[in-house]
Amino acid sequence: MRTAAEPVEVRRPSAVRALTTLLAVTAAATVVVELLNYWYAPEQEFGLAVRTGWAMLRSLGFLLLIGHVNKGRVGARPFGLILAVTTIFAVGRLIVPRQGVPALPGLIGFAVLTALCVAVVVLLYRSEAIRAHLVRHRKGLVVEGGTIAWREMTPKRPQANGWVLTARVAAFTYSPLMLVPALVATGAVLDGRLAAVPAVILWFGAGIAVSYAVLFCTAFLLRDKAWARNGLVAVTLGVLAIDLPLCWWLLGTDGLIRDGAPLVTAAALCLWSLNRATRTPTPTRTPTPPRRS
Numbered sequence: 001m002r003t004a005a006e007p008v009e010v011r012r013p014s015a016v017r018a019l020t021t022l023l024a025v026t027a028a029a030t031v032v033v034e035l036l037n038y039w040y041a042p043e044q045e046f047g048l049a050v051r052t053g054w055a056m057l058r059s060l061g062f063l064l065l066i067g068h069v070n071k072g073r074v075g076a077r078p079f080g081l082i083l084a085v086t087t088i089f090a091v092g093r094l095i096v097p098r099q100g101v102p103a104l105p106g107l108i109g110f111a112v113l114t115a116l117c118v119a120v121v122v123l124l125y126r127s128e129a130i131r132a133h134l135v136r137h138r139k140g141l142v143v144e145g146g147t148i149a150w151r152e153m154t155p156k157r158p159q160a161n162g163w164v165l166t167a168r169v170a171a172f173t174y175s176p177l178m179l180v181p182a183l184v185a186t187g188a189v190l191d192g193r194l195a196a197v198p199a200v201i202l203w204f205g206a207g208i209a210v211s212y213a214v215l216f217c218t219a220f221l222l223r224d225k226a227w228a229r230n231g232l233v234a235v236t237l238g239v240l241a242i243d244l245p246l247c248w249w250l251l252g253t254d255g256l257i258r259d260g261a262p263l264v265t266a267a268a269l270c271l272w273s274l275n276r277a278t279r280t281p282t283p284t285r286t287p288t289p290p291r292r293s
Contacts, residue, residue: 012070012133013129013130013133014129015123015127015129015130015133016069016070016129016130016133018123019069019120019123019124019127019130020066020069020070022116022119022120022123023062023063023065023066023069023080023120024062024063024066025116026062026087026113026116026117026120027059027060027062027063027066028059029109029112029113029116030055030056030058030059030062030087030091030113031056031059032109033091033106033109033110033112033113034052034055034056034091034094035056036103036105036106036109037052037091037094037095037103037106037109038052038094040103040105040106041094045187046184046187047184047187047251047255048094050180050183050184051090051093051094051180051184051258051259052094054090054176054180055087055090055091055094058083058086058087058090061083061087062083065079065080065083069130069133069134071136072133072134072135072136073134073136074134074135074136074165075165075169076124076134077124077125077131077134077162077165078162078165078166078168078169078170079169080120080121080124081121081124081125081166081169082166082169082170082173082266082269084117084118084120084121085117085121085265085266085269086173086177086262086265086266087113087117088113088114088117089261089262089265090262091110091113092110092114093257093258093259093261093262094258095107095110161277163273163274163276163277164221164222164273164274164277166269166270166273167218167221167232167269167270167271167273167274167277168218168221168222170266170267170269170270170273171214171217171218171232171235171236171266171270172211172214172218173266174207174210174211174214174235174236174239174263174266174267175207175208175210175211175214176207177243177259177262177263177266178203178206178207178210178239178242178243178263179204179207179208180259181203181243181246181247181250181251181255181259181260182200182203182204182207182246184251184255184259185199185200185203185246185250185251186200188200188250188251193250196250199246199249199250200250202242202246203242203243203246203250206239206242206243210235210238210239213231213235214232214235216231217231217232217235218232229274232270232274233271233274236267236270236271239263239267240263240264240267243259243260243263244256244260244263244264247259247260248260
C-alpha cells in the first residue's frame with residue numbers, strides 16, 4: 001500500500017526512452033564502424049590513426065547527449081543535430097581510400113551508422129513528446145530569500161531560439177575541426193618537411209584562439225547582440241580562410257576533402273542558422289502619463 005509520503009516515480013515518455021536507447025546504439029556503432037574502417041584500410045598511416053581516434057571520440061559525445069536527454073536539457077536538440085551531422089562526415093571521409101574501392105564491411109557499417117544518425121535527428125526534431133521533455137536548464141546554486149539552494153537556473157536573458165543555439169553549437173566545433181588536421185600535419189614535419197613547422201604552429205595557435213573567439217561571440221549572441229552575430233560570421237570566414245589553404249598545402253587534395261569538408265559543413269550550418277534566427281524584439285517601455293494635479 002502506497003502512503004502519501006512516498007515519492008511517486010515519474011515515468012519518462014516512451015519516445016524519450018527510445019531516443020536514449022538509439023543514442024547508446026549509435027555510440028556503439030560509431031566505435032565498431034571506425035574499427036572496421038581502420039582494419040580494412042590499405043594504409044594504416046599516422047593521419048588515418050588520428051582521424052580514426054577523433055571519430056571514435058564522438059561516441060563519448062553520444063553518451064554525453066544521453067545525459068542531456070535524461071535531464072531534459074533544452075540544448076540537447078542542437079547538440080544532437082551537430083553531433084549527428086559531423087559524425088556522418090567524420091566517418092564518411094575515412095571510408096574511401098586514396099586508391100581503389102572502399103571495403104564492403106566499411107560501406108555497410110557507414111550505411112547503418114548514417115541511418116542511426118538520421119533517426120536521432122528525426123526523433124529530436126519531429127517528436128512532440130521529446131520536444132515537450134527538453135525544456136529544462138542546467139542546475140546551480142541559487143541565492144534567494146537569504147537561503148542557498150541547488151536547483152534549476154532559469155536564465156535572466158531572453159530565451160534564445162533553436163536556431164541561435166544551433167549556430168552556437170556549430171561554431172564550437174571549429175576548434176577541434178582545425179586541431180585534428182593540424183595534428184595530422186605534424187606527420188609531414190616528422191617526414192622531414194621542416195619548412196612546414198611555422199605553418200603547423202600557426203595552425204595550432206589559430207585553432208586554440210578560435211575557441212576563445214567563438215566563446216566570446218556566442219556569449220553575447222545569446223544576449224541578442226547584433227554585433228555578436230557579425231563577429232561570429234567574421235570568425236567563421238576567418239576559420240575557412242586559414243584552415244582550407246593549410247589543408248591543401250600540407251595535406252594535399254585528399255586532406256582538403258577529408259578535413260576541409262566537415263569544417264565547411266559546420267560553417268555552412270552556423271551561417272544558415274544565424275540567417276534563420278529571428279532576433280528577439282527589444283521591449284519598449286510605455287511612457288508614464290503625467291500626473292494630474
